Amino acid sequence: MSESNKVLKEIMAGSPMRIAISVLLGFAIGSIFMAAFSDSVVASYATFFSTPGDTFRAAGQTIVDGYTALFNGSIVNLQADNPVSMFRPITETLRLAAPLIMAGLGVSLGFRVGLFNVGGTGQMVMGLLGATWVSTRMSMPYGIHMVVALLVAVIFAAGTGALVGFLKAKTGAHEVIVTIMLNYVAINLFTFFLRQPNLLLEHGGGGNPKSDPPALTAQFPHLLGDSFQLNLGIILAIGAAFVYWWLMERSTIGYRFRMVGHNASAAKAAGISVPKTYVWAMAVSAAFIGLAAANQGLGENSGLTASIHANIGFDAITVALLGGSRAGGVVVAGLLFGAFKAGSPAMQIMGVSPEVLGIIQALIVLFVAAPPLIRAIFKLPKAEVK
């Protein structure tokens, strides 16, 4: 077993306890950043030596305000005066979590096979290209249009993934290099398509790379009426999690995936074609990411630019790591990071810079992914590597 595979396994074997501690620690250290650079605290530094209490009071207030804003912005807005704005935050969390869960499942699948799929962005963008083509340049009846656009997104993304698997299987090219390079190919290809009037450029647009809005027949339907933006995406995400669980834990192909991830030589000896498994694993991994692409492309009602991928392909890596590459874990991790996204505007209003949430997110993953560090800090026993 290679060294990197061992580390991956140890990360995935993380106990819920260790993950909970990592999350708490992330929040704790995040609050230091939040407090140390807030305006009111910085102002109180001037009088730190005469009235140090002011600084600590201001710091405490900033932290309480910041996390209250995160709660109000991502769960329930307790300051709202009508039920719609009161419950909007939780629906936004679900909406923003959906693509993170979908893409997180895709990256997780790669991890379980011992593949590091950092090409989520490229696979998403290829999926977006396909979905945008179907949703803006074809007309179909309501319902069918959306399903076709969704399938095309998944197929385009899966094809991109399969190409990576094929290159790895045939030539031994490392998937990290290939996926990263394909990210650039995909983004620039999509931008090129968005610039061409006879390809994806919006009708009557000035020439800036932007598509028409997806046709009404292709947009994800809203689940709770038009006052909420929550759409079909979250249901697809939960469905995807079930499919992932069944695929990895119950199906024959999932068994092959896991076996190759566990020990490729043993799998080969047992008669499993490792190259073929790489191609399939990359394709299925990217197919989940293609769902996230459909979510981004069909969940919008205005024109798309290339940056609509919103870096979800990379965020998905953190979701997969935090979720331990297990279906349930990925759903929970996706919800947590979705809540961060939903709560960010409310926190910014309280004067907390949006980077703080990025720091917390990174710290949590750092702690999860650095088991020896956490074990040393809290003197936990070594996790058993299965």
Place this chain on the structure above:
Amino acid sequence: MNKISRNAFKGLAAAAIATLALTGCSSTTAAPSLNYKACGVSDEGSWKDKSFNESVLDGLNKAKAKLGVKLNTAESKSPEDFVPNLQAMVDAKCDVIIAVGFNLVDAVNKAAEANPKMNFVTVDGWSNKATNLKPVTYSMNQSAYLAGYLAAGYSKTHVVGTYGGMKIPAVTDYMDGFYYGAKAFEKASGTATKVLGWDAVKKTGDFMGDFVPNSGVSKTIAANQVKGGADVIMPVAGDQFGAVSAAIKEAKVDGVMIGVDKDIAKTSPQYADMVLTSVEKRMTNAVYDIVKQYSAKGAPAFDGTAYVGTLKNGGTDLSPFGTFDSKVSADLKTALAKLKTGIMDGSINPLQ
């Protein structure tokens, strides 16, 4: 663990001393306080983009300092953030919500429609005739016309260049003015002048396709224009001055740049020796003026009439020439002053 927290405390104390020194002299008299909340949402460029987002933030900060209004700001990192950020401002019950940039235009029009009792401003955008959405627009062609004339007059090769981030009206407006300004010099002086990167008649030219600061694409376009003989280049895409200056230096030619949006020689002093002038979009004033007008006691009802920044109201102008002041001939300066008066009184149309 203990050791860590002790060290952290030491660090904090050091930071406290440092900020003590910094803030010690800036404790000005308390600003007046107004019960008015002005809010801003940036586009993907971030508040510190040395360009239009930052200008708007400066305007909001000026309003906070001088008028005592309260501020809420939120930054967008991707198009996904536009709607949630605007919604957060609606929830925070802002008195006016300023959406910065053309890319937010769909989102802010929808927000204005959904919240008819709230007031919105779209900087660089357009409105669907909603009475609660005020567009802030600029006749950038006016000052860009002066810049084009200046560039053509300054150029030794009689080739000037310009290129844009995206082909959107907020960008091509500069390029139109620049083109016609350069052509005006051609007519006045009788010297054939070539404008690379934009043809205002055919509406074709060089665009990067995005606003990524100092990208490779940007440098390639600039290098091609230099190769084509251009010795004055105006990039209209936020911060591209690193890319253009590098392209000029690498070609070892005696070229200069024209800044956009802010006085680039001041905001990025490292390029001051290559910035002939800047076509300033003084959004800081526009934002401040709007907040001042509607936060005052007995303020008029908010309406959807556009605020247009012009040479006349000081919403746009050329920056001082700085280190280049001695290199611009007196004749050229006189001609520019004449053109400016002409544009202000309407006798000169910068778009022909």
